[in-house]
Each structure stands twice: as structure tokens, then as C-alpha cells.
Amino acid sequence: MAYDYESRIRPGKLPHIWCPGCGHGIVMKGLIRAMDTLSLKKEETAIVSGIGCASRLPGYMDCCTLHTAHGRAAAFATGVKLARPEMNVILVGGDGDGTAIGGNHFIHACRRNIDMTYIIMNNYIYGMTGGQFSPATPTGHKASTTPYGNPDPAFDIVKLAIGAGATFVARGTAYHANQIDKLIAEAIQHKGFSVVEILDDCPTTYGRRNKYKSVVEMMNRLKDVAVPVKAAEKMSAEQLEGKILTGVLHKVERPEYCDEYAKVIERAGGNK
Amino acid sequence: MSKKVAFLQGNEAAAHGALYAGCKFFAGYPITPSTEVAEVMSAELPKVGGKFIQMEDEIGAMAALLGGALAGKKALTSTSGPGLSLKQELIGYGCIAEIPCVVFNVMRGGPSTGMPTGPSQSDVMCARWGTHGDHAAIALMPASVQECYDMVVRAFNLAETYRMPVFVMPDEIVAHMRERIEFREPGELEVIDRAAPSVPPSEYKPYDTTFGDVPPLAAFGSGYKFHVTGLNKLPDGFPTTKAEYVQAEEERQLRKVYAKVDDIVEFEEFQLDDAEICVVAYGSTSRSARYAVNEARAQGIKAGMFRIKTFWPFPDKQIKALADKVKGFIVPEMNLGMCSIEVERCAQGKAQILGINRVDGEPVNPEQILEKMKEVK
Ligand SMILES: Cc1ncc(C[n+]2csc(CCOP(=O)(O)OP(=O)(O)O)c2C)c(N)n1
Numbered sequence: 071m072a073y074d075y076e077s078r079i080r081p082g083k084l085p086h087i088w089c090p091g092c093g094h095g096i097v098m099k100g101l102i103r104a105m106d107t108l109s110l111k112k113e114e115t116a117i118v119s120g121i122g123c124a125s126r127l128p129g130y131m132d133c134c135t136l137h138t139a140h141g142r143a144a145a146f147a148t149g150v151k152l153a154r155p156e157m158n159v160i161l162v163g164g165d166g167d168g169t170a171i172g173g174n175h176f177i178h179a180c181r182r183n184i185d186m187t188y189i190i191m192n193n194y195i196y197g198m199t200g201g202q203f204s205p206a207t208p209t210g211h212k213a214s215t216t217p218y219g220n221p222d223p224a225f226d227i228v229k230l231a232i233g234a235g236a237t238f239v240a241r242g243t244a245y246h247a248n249q250i251d252k253l254i255a256e257a258i259q260h261k262g263f264s265v266v267e268i269l270d271d272c273p274t275t276y277g278r279r280n281k282y283k284s285v286v287e288m289m290n291r292l293k294d295v296a297v298p299v300k301a302a303e304k305m306s307a308e309q310l311e312g313k314i315l316t317g318v319l320h321k322v323e324r325p326e327y328c329d330e331y332a333k334v335i336e337r338a339g340g341n342k
Numbered sequence: 343m344s345k346k347v348a349f350l351q352g353n354e355a356a357a358h359g360a361l362y363a364g365c366k367f368f369a370g371y372p373i374t375p376s377t378e379v380a381e382v383m384s385a386e387l388p389k390v391g392g393k394f395i396q397m398e399d400e401i402g403a404m405a406a407l408l409g410g411a412l413a414g415k416k417a418l419t420s421t422s423g424p425g426l427s428l429k430q431e432l433i434g435y436g437c438i439a440e441i442p443c444v445v446f447n448v449m450r451g452g453p454s455t456g457m458p459t460g461p462s463q464s465d466v467m468c469a470r471w472g473t474h475g476d477h478a479a480i481a482l483m484p485a486s487v488q489e490c491y492d493m494v495v496r497a498f499n500l501a502e503t504y505r506m507p508v509f510v511m512p513d514e515i516v517a518h519m520r521e522r523i524e525f526r527e528p529g530e531l532e533v534i535d536r537a538a539p540s541v542p543p544s545e546y547k548p549y550d551t552t553f554g555d556v557p558p559l560a561a562f563g564s565g566y567k568f569h570v571t572g573l574n575k576l577p578d579g580f581p582t583t584k585a586e587y588v589q590a591e592e593e594r595q596l597r598k599v600y601a602k603v604d605d606i607v608e609f610e611e612f613q614l615d616d617a618e619i620c621v622v623a624y625g626s627t628s629r630s631a632r633y634a635v636n637e638a639r640a641q642g643i644k645a646g647m648f649r650i651k652t653f654w655p656f657p658d659k660q661i662k663a664l665a666d667k668v669k670g671f672i673v674p675e676m677n678l679g680m681c682s683i684e685v686e687r688c689a690q691g692k693a694q695i696l697g698i699n700r701v702d703g704e705p706v707n708p709e710q711i712l713e714k715m716k717e718v719k
């Protein structure tokens with residue numbers, strides 16, 4: 071039997087706005103499967119996003135959804151979560167939204183280790199605005215604002231999240247669709263701030279400019295560069311050259327923000 | 343039982359007013375001269391099971407504030423000039439998405455870092471026009487420590503009634519001076535809570551105008567699920583670009599406030615009955631004005647004061663009526679003529695308008711106002 075995605079899609083809200091071949095829909099399907107696996111209640115789950123093509127995802131999902139301003143998802147979500155720690159709070163958005171304009175909120179959410187899951191759809195570009203470079207665009211690549219090649223170095227989002235204090239960090243790709251739900255489900259179950267970067271594609275504004283002939287070619291690239299972290303253990307530095315590790319890359323325990331605040335209330339005598 | 347009295351700063355009183363109003367959530371970022379609000383809230387909120395968070399900047403603070411408010415909490419932030427500038431995009435978000443919250447902004451010298459410890463009244467236009475796009479604004483101007491307390495309570499009532507961010511804007515003098523205040527008894531001041539939806543979750547639409555110009559807002563996590571966006575939207579909260587919806591939606595968001603100006607606008611008329619000179623003043627400047635009016639009366643000059651308590655919506659009707667009666671308005675303010683612009687707009691050339699404008703970090707003093715009265719012809 072075909073998987074029933076519709077049960078978690080808001081009635082009447084499809085078709086979506088994404089271009090044919092865009093990876094964002096693959097991520098949404100992964101998120102739906104993860105939410106199903108964990109039987110997350112719609113009324114008790116908030117999906118919060120910023121602005122961008124990726125950030126349009128919440129509108130299609132049947133739960134509490136909050137489409138905020140560009141870059142501000144993590145900060146809005148922090149307010150929702152702190153006000154109602156019993157809710158499941160999931161953030162979604164693009165590489166530009168999360169690591170450029172929203173970079174400050176991103177690192178501070180990692181630092182606080184507030185119990186939310188952040189899914190970053192990294193298509194290496196500002197898709198919605200027509201393909202300007204983002205902090206994730208590789209050096210030398212073409213974007214509408216780097217016609218001579220991008221002079222900026224790119225962020226490694228996984229390292230950024232780990233460095234900032236996230237306690238669960240994973241990476242998957244839009245090609246490895248079957249892995250996405252497992253990574254997201256594990257991230258949601260993790261107590262603390264969890265980050266799942268999904269390497270994604272934007273054929274419309276990034277692919278064409280960077281000489282990818284088709285979506286298939288972009289997907290094949292994701293297939294080729296991805297190396298599961300387990301497999302990487304047996305590979306030499308030479309073999310790992312140019313590869314990107316996928317899977318659960320970081321998992322540690324650290325006090326969670328809302329729990330710590332509950333202790334503040336306790337110390338202040340507010341539980342009477 | 344005798345009332346609880348205290349000798350407090352305006353900022354401290356504001357925090358206690360918020361607690362009286364049932365505020366359970368504070369998100370902010372430290373900035374002089376507003377920080378004491380955050381300090382009191384950080385100490386008091388956890389005592390009542392509320393939440394305080396110091397965010398990474400004012401944009402984040404405004405975002406967390408809106409998130410907390412959407413999750414059903416009465417929410418307060420405090421800031422000052424530079425922070426108010428940073429909050430603007432999300433103040434607009436609060437307006438279009440119609441999320442109640444209170445922004446307590448202490449006015450210091452500006453633009454930019456300006457004079458962090460100097461008093462000013464130069465954020466009044468920023469409260470009205472700071473965020474882009476058409477939107478309504480409500481801003482209250484306390485002139486005493488007691489008013490910091492009382493007006494914050496009222497600001498929460500207005501925010502919940504009209505489903506929008508509401509400003510309380512003391513100047514630095516009012517925020518930092520110490521006066522005796524009374525803590526209000528339960529029931530002494532009206533406290534309005536958010537109207538709950540009257541329909542079950544399956545029928546709920548967050549912007550359903552069949553419930554009037556201010557549709558009830560459900561809380562995330564309360565059993566209702568719905569969509570919130572900063573895009574122009576349909577009654578169900580989903581984006582639209584359909585001309586007729588967008589136009590009607592934008593007009594409603596102004597109408598919900600401006601059709602109720604008489605309920606919202608509060609002011610004080612002091613010695614105005616037979617006045618030929620009307621001093622229009624607000625905040626600490628109104629204290630100098632009151633002194634000057636008393637002095638003038640002692641000298642036989644027919645002066646009075648119109649004290650603005652609600653700066654936005656501006657008391658158009660009252661100033662228009664006064665323009666027919668008085669010879670001249672004197673508008674003392676700690677900026678280069680912001681309230682004057684509004685008084686001019688309302689007076690329509692029917693009365694002389696004389697500004698007294700100080701941006702040197704010093705208050706407008708009564709002598710300046712008395713001196714100015716001589717220029718009224
Ligand atoms: C304050 C602000 N600045 C700029 C924009 C314009 N803008 C909208 S989406 C976007 C980039 C989105 O890129 P990303 O987050 O990577 O998402 P994608 O569209 O690639 O999925 C930009 C710059 C905006 N909406 N708001």
C-alpha cells in the first residue's frame with residue numbers, strides 16, 4: 071500500500087509552490103514519515119519557518135504552523151517552546167535563512183540547547199529570490215550575484231552547529247530519501263537542540279548556472295559525494311577527499327534549556 | 343488592609359504593572375535606560391511560574407515575544423531607541439499577524455547610539471511609522487511612576503482587545519525617577535484577558551471576520567491548530583495575493599483601531615476652560631508644563647495644558663476643537679518637533695504653534711515655557 075502522506079497534509083493546500091525537481095518536497099515527505107513514526111499529535115506540534123522556498127513547508131503541514139520573517143524562525147520558536155515546553159517544536163528553512171540573516175539565532179539556539187529540531191534544507195543558494203549566493207555556496211561557484219565565481223568561503227553547517235553547542239547533529243541528502251525520516255525522527259527524540267542538514271538541490275537557480283544539465287545530474291552528485299559516517303571510518307583520507315559525511319555526526323547529553331528554566335522557577339519558589 | 347506602597351523607578355513600576363496585568367512572558371535584550379524592567383521581570387516572573395528570556399539581540403527578543411504570545415502568554419519586552427529600531431520588522435509582523443504584546447520603550451537621545459543616558463522624546467514617530475507598510479499604532483505616554491504601572495496594565499488590555507503590539511513610551515526621566523507608587527489591589531484596575539475562540543478547533547479560522555474586526559486568537563498548544571504568516575492572508579491564515587482580500591484585510595487592520603479612537607485615546611485637560619494659550623505636552627515635559635501653567639495663572643495669563651496620554655492614535659478631535667478656541671499652542675518636547683507636526687496637522691492653521699525643542703539631554707524647563715507664552719499673539 072502506498073504511504074498515506076495526505077493524513078498530515080493540510081486539506082486543500084496542495085499543489086505546493088516548489089519547482090519540478092526541487093528537493094524541498096522530498097524533505098517534507100521525510101518529515102511527514104518521521105512525525106508519523108513518532109505519532110506526533112498535530113495540535114501539540116508546531117512547525118516554524120523563516121522566509122524562502124524551504125520555509126514555505128509549514129503551510130502544507132496539518133498542525134500548528136508559523137511562517138515567520140526571514141531568518142527569525144529559531145527566535146520565534148524559542149518563544150513558543152519556552153512558553154509551552156510540552157509542545158514538539160520543529161524548525162524548517164533554507165541555508166540562507168538559517169546561516170546568513172538567521173545565523174545569530176541559530177547559534178544561540180544551539181548554545182541554549184533548547185529542545186527543538188531544526189531541519190536545514192541546504193541547496194547552496196537563495197532560491198526564492200532567484201539565485202544569489204548564500205553562506206553555503208561553495209567558493210568559485212556561480213550565483214546571480216557572483217557572476218565571476220563566488221569569492222566567499224562557505225560554512226560547514228554541521229561544524230557550525232557542533233561548535234555552537236547543538237547536542238545532536240546529523241546530515242542527509244535529498245537523494246538518500248529513505249534516510250531522511252530516520253534522521254529527523256532520531257533528532258526529534260533527542261532531548262536538546264538537534265540539527266539535521268539535508269543537502270538539497272535547486273535546479274532552477276543554482277543547477278543551471280553551475281552547469282548541471284539536469285536534476286538527475288544534481289541528484290547523482292549528492293549520491294556520489296555522500297559517505298555514511300560508518301563507512302568513512304574504514305576509508306583513507308585520500309578516499310575521503312571531496313566527500314561529505316552523512317548520518318548522525320554528533321550526539322551528546324547536556325542540560326536542556328526548558329528543564330534548566332524549570333529549575334529557575336523552582337529556586338524562585340514559583341511552583342507553589 | 344492598607345495598600346502596598348513603594349518608592350520606585352518608572353521602569354520598576356512598569357514591570358510590576360505587567361505582573362498585575364497577568365504578564366507571564368518576557369523576552370528582551372539589555373539596553374540603557376530600560377534595563378531595570380528586564381531585571382525586575384527576571385526576578386519576579388519565575389516566582390509566578392512565568393518565563394523570562396534574554397535573547398541574543400532585540401530582533402530575537404521581538405521574535406521570541408511574538409512566539410510566546412502566540413503560545414497564549416501575555417508578553418512584554420522592554421527596550422530603548424537602537425533596540426526599537428531593530429525590532430521594527432517584527433513589530434510589523436505582530437501588526438499583520440495580529441499578535442498581542444506590549445513593547446515598553448524608554449526614549450533616550452538618538453539617532454543611533456545618541457545619548458544613552460540622556461532623556462529624549464524622539465521615538466514617537468518611530469513607534470508610529472517605524473515598521474514598513476500601512477498599520478495602526480497605539481502608544482501610551484506615562485508622565486509619572488504610577489502611570490508607568492497603570493499604563494502598562496492598560497497597554498496589555500489594549501493589546502489583547504485589539505490583537506496587536508502596543509507601545510508604552512516613557513522618556514528617560516520618567517523611567518528613571520523615583521516616586522511613591524501604590525500597588526493596585528486585585529480588581530482595582532480592569533484586566534482584560536484574550537478572548538477565546540467560541541468555535542471548536544475544526545471550525546476555527548484565526549482571521550474570521552464574521553466575529554468582528556478583531557477575531558479571537560487561539561493559542562498554539564491549546565488544542566487549536568492553525569497557520570500564521572507575515573504574508574497578506576485569507577481568513578484561514580493562508581497567504582493570498584487576491585486584490586479584494588488584501589485590500590479588505592489591510593483596511594480592517596486600521597479600522598479595528600481607528601473606529602475605536604474614542605475608547606482608546608486618553609488625555610488630561612488642565613486649566614483649559616478659559617485658556618488662550620494651550621501647552622500640548624506629554625511625558626516628563628508635561629510636568630514642566632503644569633508648573634509653567636500654574637505660574638502663568640498666578641501672573642494672570644490664561645494658560646492651560648492638554649496632556650497627551652495616548653500619543654497614538656493622536657488626539658486629533660481634541661486638538662482640532664482646541665484650535666478653534668485658543669490663540670496659540672505651545673508644544674514643548676525633547677525632540678526637534680515631532681508632536682508639533684501632529685498639532686499643526688490638526689490645527690489646520692487656526693492657531694499659532696510654537697515649539698520648544700530640546701535635544702541636548704536636558705529637560706524642557708518651566709521658565710522656557712513661560713518665556714514662550716510671551717510670543718503668543
Ligand atoms: C529581511 C528580509 N531580507 C531579504 C528577504 C528576501 N529573501 C527572501 S527569501 C531569501 C533567501 C532564501 O534562501 P534560503 O533560505 O536558502 O531558502 P531557499 O529559497 O533557497 O529554499 C531572501 C534573501 C526577505 N524576505 N526579508
Ligand code: SF4
Pocket residue numbers: 087088089091092093094123124193197198271272273274275
Ligand atoms: S527556486 Fe529552487 S529552491 Fe525554490 S522551489 Fe524552485 S527549485 Fe526549489
Ligand SMILES: [Mg+2]
Pocket residue numbers: 164165166191192193194195196197204
Ligand atoms: Mg537555499
